Amino acid sequence: MKAILKTNTDVGLSFTADAPEPQIVQPTDVKIRVKATAICGTDLDIYKSDPDMANRMKPAMPVITGHEFCGEVTEVGSAVDKVSPGDYVSAEMHILCGECVNCRTGNGHVCINTVIKGIDADGCFAEYVVVPVTNVIKLPPDLPVNVAAYLDAIGNAVHTLTPVDVVGKRVAVLGAGPIGIMGAKIAKLSGASEVLATDVNPSLLDIAAQHGADRTFNVGSEEGRAAFHKASAEDPTRKGVDVVMELSGHPSAYDDLFKCVRMGGEVILLGLPRKPLTVNFTRDIVFKGLTIHGIIGRRAFDTWFRMLGLIKAGLLETLEALVTHTFPLEDFQKGFDVKLRGEGLKVIFKP
Ligand SMILES: [Zn+2]
Numbered sequence: 202m203k204a205i206l207k208t209n210t211d212v213g214l215s216f217t218a219d220a221p222e223p224q225i226v227q228p229t230d231v232k233i234r235v236k237a238t239a240i241c242g243t244d245l246d247i248y249k250s251d252p253d254m255a256n257r258m259k260p261a262m263p264v265i266t267g268h269e270f271c272g273e274v275t276e277v278g279s280a281v282d283k284v285s286p287g288d289y290v291s292a293e294m295h296i297l298c299g300e301c302v303n304c305r306t307g308n309g310h311v312c313i314n315t316v317i318k319g320i321d322a323d324g325c326f327a328e329y330v331v332v333p334v335t336n337v338i339k340l341p342p343d344l345p346v347n348v349a350a351y352l353d354a355i356g357n358a359v360h361t362l363t364p365v366d367v368v369g370k371r372v373a374v375l376g377a378g379p380i381g382i383m384g385a386k387i388a389k390l391s392g393a394s395e396v397l398a399t400d401v402n403p404s405l406l407d408i409a410a411q412h413g414a415d416r417t418f419n420v421g422s423e424e425g426r427a428a429f430h431k432a433s434a435e436d437p438t439r440k441g442v443d444v445v446m447e448l449s450g451h452p453s454a455y456d457d458l459f460k461c462v463r464m465g466g467e468v469i470l471l472g473l474p475r476k477p478l479t480v481n482f483t484r485d486i487v488f489k490g491l492t493i494h495g496i497i498g499r500r501a502f503d504t505w506f507r508m509l510g511l512i513k514a515g516l517l518e519t520l521e522a523l524v525t526h527t528f529p530l531e532d533f534q535k536g537f538d539v540k541l542r543g544e545g546l547k548v549i550f551k552p
């Protein structure tokens with residue numbers, strides 16, 4: 202079958218037309234024909250051979266990459282009775298151990314033994330993928346394939362806002378890439394009184410403004426940053442926003458974050474800073490009484506049910522607008538080039 206592989210720690214990925222099809226091994230396995238799959242930020246790290254990622258993946262190489270997808274069930278193991286061939290599905294690609302303290306207390310998204318398909322084991326940039334039935338979720342038949350292709354990333358955005366109550370609150374979204382644009386829209390759908398969004402890319406800020414952000418700020422200039430700090434602090438009863446989502450990973454965004462959040466506010470971190478940051482814990486966290494949430498993955502399946510609910514509640518239009526490019530799997534290089542040039546939002550492959 203066709204597949205995109207990481208075969209070594211060099212920069213780039215490779216296409217093959219004759220990878221062996223994955224087989225049902227466990228009685229609880231489900232084999233899925235991939236209809237559409239999407240590039241995630243993590244896949245760009247894999248492409249670039251970011252040292253942490255490359256070292257993690259080395260033992261699994263050659264490994265089929267990709268972890269965001271939807272497809273159709275073609276075969277099920279002998280113990281599977283809730284899913285049948287023909288079902289339209291997606292899957293959580295974090296495979297959990299089921300035994301650790303987090304798995305056994307309903308917090309499997311921080312399973313200490315997580316195996317991620319597409320990183321530690323074969324993923325979905327391929328014609329077929331095999332996933333345990335406990336990770337499979339059936340989808341509404343009318344959910345567009347190009348949107349279902351990236352439920353994994355939609356789940357990151359939904360999970361980011363799940364630990365906080367944004368009803369009637371002011372929310373700042375730092376970084377208006379796909380997750381930030383979804384975050385702005387989800388915050389509005391969830392009842393936020395005002396959403397401020399920042400980025401350094403004017404076209405992304407335009408899209409954010411069409412999908413949930415009430416005001417946008419280009420923080421690529423000192424004037425833009427000053428305008429954002431001023432807007433954050435303009436409500437005299439708060440002198441800052443109630444909730445900040447940091448999605449950019451950019452060092453200057455952490456300065457913005459601690460300046461714009463109010464005393465007693467909440468901070469949600471999903472962005473990945475590439476270098477260690479210097480933070481004044483005394484001034485910026487302890488004396489501000491902040492609550493900080495680190496976000497990883499999705500809660501299976503709380504996050505998944507919430508995202509399907511939010512799609513019904515008005516998120517779909519935003520999700521469709523984020524799909525900018527579609528390529529056949531063999532043209533994977535074109536898709537990655539688009540993302541590496543910083544041009545596309547969600548890039549979809551159709552195996
Ligand atoms: Zn992802």
Ligand SMILES: [Zn+2]
Nearest residue numbers: 298301304312
């Ligand atoms: Zn576990």
